[in-house]
Amino acid sequence: xxxxxxxxxxxxxxxxxxxxxxxxxxxxxxxxxxxxxxxxxxxxxxxxxxxxxxxxxxxxxxxxxxxxxxxxxxxxxxxxxxxxxxxxxxxxxxxxxxxxxxxxxxxxxxxxxxxxxxxxxxxxxx
Numbered sequence: 001x002x003x004x005x006x007x008x009x010x011x012x013x014x015x016x017x018x019x020x021x022x023x024x025x026x027x028x029x030x031x032x033x034x035x036x037x038x039x040x041x042x043x044x045x046x047x048x049x050x051x052x053x054x055x056x057x058x059x060x061x062x063x064x065x066x067x068x069x070x071x072x073x074x075x076x077x078x079x080x081x082x083x084x085x086x087x088x089x090x091x092x093x094x095x096x097x098x099x100x101x102x103x104x105x106x107x108x109x110x111x112x113x114x115x116x117x118x119x120x121x122x123x124x125x126x
Contacts, residue, residue, distance in 0.1 A: 002026035002115050004096050009120030012086055016124070020081040022096030022117055030054070030074040033099035035107060036081045038092035038122075045110070048094070049081060053102035064090075086124045093119040 008020040020036070033052050039045040049070035050059045058070050069082040079096055097113035099105075106112045 002098075004098060004115055004117035006094065006096055006117045006120040009094060009122045011123045011125065013126050014087060014124055016086050017082070017084045018086065018122060020083065020094055020096075020120060020122070022079045022081075024077045024079070024096075024098070027098070027115075029077040031102055033101055033104055033107065034070075034072060034079040035097045035099060035113065036070060036079075037095045037097055037116075038090075039095070039119075040089075040092040043092075045095070046092075047108055050099075050104045050107040051079065052104055057104055059104050059107060083122070086122075088124050091122060091124050093121050095119045 003025045005023045012018050031053055035050040036048040037045050038048050048061050051070045051072050055072050067085045072079040096117045098115040099112050100114050
């Protein structure tokens with residue numbers, strides 16, 4: 001049974017940092033690209049970052065470029081999102097998603113992803 005389980009969310013002050021984790025099971029993790037999405041209240045789900053299957057290629061939304069870093073450990077079947085210099089507008093539920101592809105091909109189309117985690121809440125507030 002395929003599972004994606006996010007963790008690491010919480011409440012943090014502006015300027016602070018958090019590291020999200022997404023533990024995967026039930027499939028050959030190292031064969032697929034992975035992405036992080038987020039959804040703020042009243043807004044559409046937004047692609048945050050993507051990493052290719054081997055980790056050699058990463059892509060970021062302009063809104064997080066230079067502040068967030070996506071990485072993966074294929075030995076641990078886990079993808080990470082390191083979030084630094086957090087802003088109130090980063091407040092959202094963050095989801096990890098498994099791509100159907102090994103590369104970042106069509107990464108900005110939600111139909112590219114066949115499995116999603118349950119999400120973890122990130123709140124940036126003083």
